[in-house]
Amino acid sequence: MDIELGSEDLAFREDVRGFFAENAYKAGEDYNVWRLEWFKKAAQMGGWDVPKWSKEFGGPGWTPTQHYIWEQETATATLPWDMPFGIGMVAPIIMAYGNEEQQKRFLPDIRARKVNWCQGYSEPGAGSDLAALKTKAVLSEDGTHYTVNGTKIWTTMAQIADWIFCLTRTDDSGIKQEGITFLLFPMKQKGIEVKPIITLGGAHSVNMVYFTDVSVPVENRIGEEGKGWTYAKGLLQHERTGLAGISRSIVALEKLKEQASSVKRGNGSLMDEPSFRAKVAELEIDLMASEYTELRSLASASAGSAPGPESSILKLKGTEIQQRIAKLTVEAGGIYSAAWGRGVGHKFAKAGMGGYLASRAFTIYGGASEVQKDVIAKNVLGLKRSTT
Amino acid sequence: MNFELTNEQQMLQDSVARFIQDNYDLESRAKSAASKSGFSQDHWQTMADLGWLGLGFDEADGGFGGGHVDIMLLMEQFGKGLVLEPLLASVILGGGALKRGACAELKTEILPGLIDGSRQLALAYAEEQAHFDLHDVITTARSKDDGFIINGHKSMVLHAGTADQIVVSARTSGGQIDENGISLFLIDADAEGVKRENFPTVDGLQACEVTLKDVIVGSNRLLGELDDGFAILNNVATDAILALSAEAVGAMEILYKDTVEYTQQREQFGHPLADFQVMQHRMVEMFMEYEQCKSLLYRATMEAAQGSATTQRTVHALKHLVGKSGIFIAENAVQLHGGMGMTEELRIGHYLKRMIVIDAQFGNADYHLQKFAA
Numbered sequence A: 001m002d003i004e005l006g007s008e009d010l011a012f013r014e015d016v017r018g019f020f021a022e023n024a025y026k027a028g029e030d031y032n033v034w035r036l037e038w039f040k041k042a043a044q045m046g047g048w049d050v051p052k053w054s055k056e057f058g059g060p061g062w063t064p065t066q067h068y069i070w071e072q073e074t075a076t077a078t079l080p081w082d083m084p085f086g087i088g089m090v091a092p093i094i095m096a097y098g099n100e101e102q103q104k105r106f107l108p109d110i111r112a113r114k115v116n117w118c119q120g121y122s123e124p125g126a127g128s129d130l131a132a133l134k135t136k137a138v139l140s141e142d143g144t145h146y147t148v149n150g151t152k153i154w155t156t157m158a159q160i161a162d163w164i165f166c167l168t169r170t171d172d173s174g175i176k177q178e179g180i181t182f183l184l185f186p187m188k189q190k191g192i193e194v195k196p197i198i199t200l201g202g203a204h205s206v207n208m209v210y211f212t213d214v215s216v217p218v219e220n221r222i223g224e225e226g227k228g229w230t231y232a233k234g235l236l237q238h239e240r241t242g243l244a245g246i247s248r249s250i251v252a253l254e255k256l257k258e259q260a261s262s263v264k265r266g267n268g269s270l271m272d273e274p275s276f277r278a279k280v281a282e283l284e285i286d287l288m289a290s291e292y293t294e295l296r297s298l299a300s301a302s303a304g305s306a307p308g309p310e311s312s313i314l315k316l317k318g319t320e321i322q323q324r325i326a327k328l329t330v331e332a333g334g335i336y337s338a339a340w341g342r343g344v345g346h347k348f349a350k351a352g353m354g355g356y357l358a359s360r361a362f363t364i365y366g367g368a369s370e371v372q373k374d375v376i377a378k379n380v381l382g383l384k385r386s387t388t
Numbered sequence B: 001m002n003f004e005l006t007n008e009q010q011m012l013q014d015s016v017a018r019f020i021q022d023n024y025d026l027e028s029r030a031k032s033a034a035s036k037s038g039f040s041q042d043h044w045q046t047m048a049d050l051g052w053l054g055l056g057f058d059e060a061d062g063g064f065g066g067g068h069v070d071i072m073l074l075m076e077q078f079g080k081g082l083v084l085e086p087l088l089a090s091v092i093l094g095g096g097a098l099k100r101g102a103c104a105e106l107k108t109e110i111l112p113g114l115i116d117g118s119r120q121l122a123l124a125y126a127e128e129q130a131h132f133d134l135h136d137v138i139t140t141a142r143s144k145d146d147g148f149i150i151n152g153h154k155s156m157v158l159h160a161g162t163a164d165q166i167v168v169s170a171r172t173s174g175g176q177i178d179e180n181g182i183s184l185f186l187i188d189a190d191a192e193g194v195k196r197e198n199f200p201t202v203d204g205l206q207a208c209e210v211t212l213k214d215v216i217v218g219s220n221r222l223l224g225e226l227d228d229g230f231a232i233l234n235n236v237a238t239d240a241i242l243a244l245s246a247e248a249v250g251a252m253e254i255l256y257k258d259t260v261e262y263t264q265q266r267e268q269f270g271h272p273l274a275d276f277q278v279m280q281h282r283m284v285e286m287f288m289e290y291e292q293c294k295s296l297l298y299r300a301t302m303e304a305a306q307g308s309a310t311t312q313r314t315v316h317a318l319k320h321l322v323g324k325s326g327i328f329i330a331e332n333a334v335q336l337h338g339g340m341g342m343t344e345e346l347r348i349g350h351y352l353k354r355m356i357v358i359d360a361q362f363g364n365a366d367y368h369l370q371k372f373a374a
């Protein structure tokens, strides 16, 4: 055990910093042109556009320490926007369970950020109990295509997505985890209707998605029919570790300190108030520990073993920390946090409330906290429940 | 010791509850909030006609002589409906300053209209640098001829956009944070030199940034004694905290009851969510916090009604607990509703927003804990 960065790692960090500085967005530039160009250049660095992809599929094949350095540096640099659904969620499934033809067909466009994806898992009756999903896919008699009917809910960014990866039911005769099939299909086609759901604060990011006789060629099925649950579970693990956002929280906490220092209290600032300081300190301590929990998890993942028990707590801890930071930001804004859509008083207060409201979903999506704890109790601690 | 309501109080509670029941569904509320004034003029008139706007005033002032308990009952029901009408701003804040500080002549001029709903007041106390301290005042009032000239900037003035007159705290002597040297003035909202910038607040209400530039006010519009405004302001704040806390307790009741109901209906894993022990315990905690807040609300309200010497300290305790528990209950209500709790369509989230704002008004949970411990 050793926490010193070696000379190679230090050199890598310099390279990363250099790359971010050199390719930073310059005022006046066409954002979209810059964005795509950025990913191209990152690709030329040897897979920096897809840090988490394996070497086999064009990823950089970094060591855990390099991943850690990348995470740290990206938290402070301004990277082009990116959605997790393609690069981080469906791509790993296609790599692991898709056939070669599907890999050739889908991965290059995902990598080039040409296609926006959305995740069609949850349904009105299937949230935490995802395996209860009912969206039906029926294979045609000639075996060439599925006909999909059903309703998805909470589909993030369905309104702009080109493609959806979707869990469908092809068999309901056995236990519910069996008979689920993983399909990919375009969103802009006959039979698909997207209706917005407005969340707290007026944002439109999630949707209801209705399928009426949507036709999906059988070539768009990932793996075997009826095995979709196994594939999706692997993906959920990816999604969850990605949601902890520890490095981002470290940066967010530093920002909160600055903001609180700008709020005058008597002769000092809010940061001088013992009770506020203590809450910030508690967060800092939790983050110090979480940073190393993440590192341990990274190390065991790269050693080829299954994610260790420590990885299971990252989503829970990480999202809770994000919520606490969001809430303290609102607290720091005082009464000015209440002004809606308009900066009044402290400059940061305007964004604070929206951030806080959005943060309440962090412990709901990607596995609600209560259910995550059930999973840890069962899978990690090996506990049984005598009653429901 | 008696927690029973009198017949009149029971009737008041019933009639407010009925009004909320009949008028305050989420959709009508959204419609009123989106209107220009930000609330329903019809409801406002109804509230006046039912005598609710006069509850806090003596009969001699044209009011109905109700006490703290009546206001508590009213506000608790208002909290259940997330009422938009400016009763707090106009009657408890503006009217509270007036009834304590105005001379007989000024009362005769203003209070009847306030009570019959034709006149609306607001109270401008907050300033950007002040955080939660009522005595941190930079706005100045210089005496000139037979009056004063006011200059400064007041922040987050609740419902000033629709107010006819605004009570303003201004420094007439002393340093920025001295309790002495603050005076209260009643100015016309459209007087020369008054600029109001109206905006919505996250909970669906409205507030203004108010800029005062060489605003001239006659000395007959001074409330209370010169330099002695802080005591009035502090008492008004106490009433406001009691009213807001009652509102919060009403909102907490909705939050925990809605959650109990929803989790019994929603099934996952072949069971109603309410069957899971984790859910049950969380809802028990929400319920406990609600009951504790209600107890402390009763305690503070009755102490205030008796004019007990410990009122101020109990009010600090109350605002601390209501802020902390209110947010705990609201956040968990959202959590236990899952994705549905995050939607604008369900009322849960709207109560969360209100709870966050209530915590931030007149000092948050931390602020009052410090005051209590001091």
Ligand SMILES: Cc1cc2nc3c(=O)[nH]c(=O)nc-3n(C[C@H](O)[C@H](O)[C@H](O)COP(=O)(O)OP(=O)(O)OC[C@H]3O[C@@H](n4cnc5c(N)ncnc54)[C@H](O)[C@@H]3O)c2cc1C
Binding pocket: A118, A119, A120, A121, A122, A126, A127, A128, A129, A153, A154, A155, A156, A157, A206, A361, A364, A365, A366, A367, A368, A369, A370, A371, A374, B266, B268, B269, B273, B276, B278, B279, B335, B336, B337, B338, B339, B340, B342
């Ligand atoms: C902003 C947002 C974005 C989303 N984006 C997507 C997306 O892009 N694609 C997608 O497919 N889905 C998405 N989701 C859906 C998300 O995954 C679900 O909301 C989540 O799985 C919870 O399901 P639910 O909302 O139905 O809540 P429910 O499952 O009804 O849960 C409600 C409450 O009950 C608790 N609970 C449930 N079961 C148990 C149990 N057995 N024991 C104890 N407690 C329990 C939960 O913890 C929760 O507190 C999104 C959700 C949100 C809020």
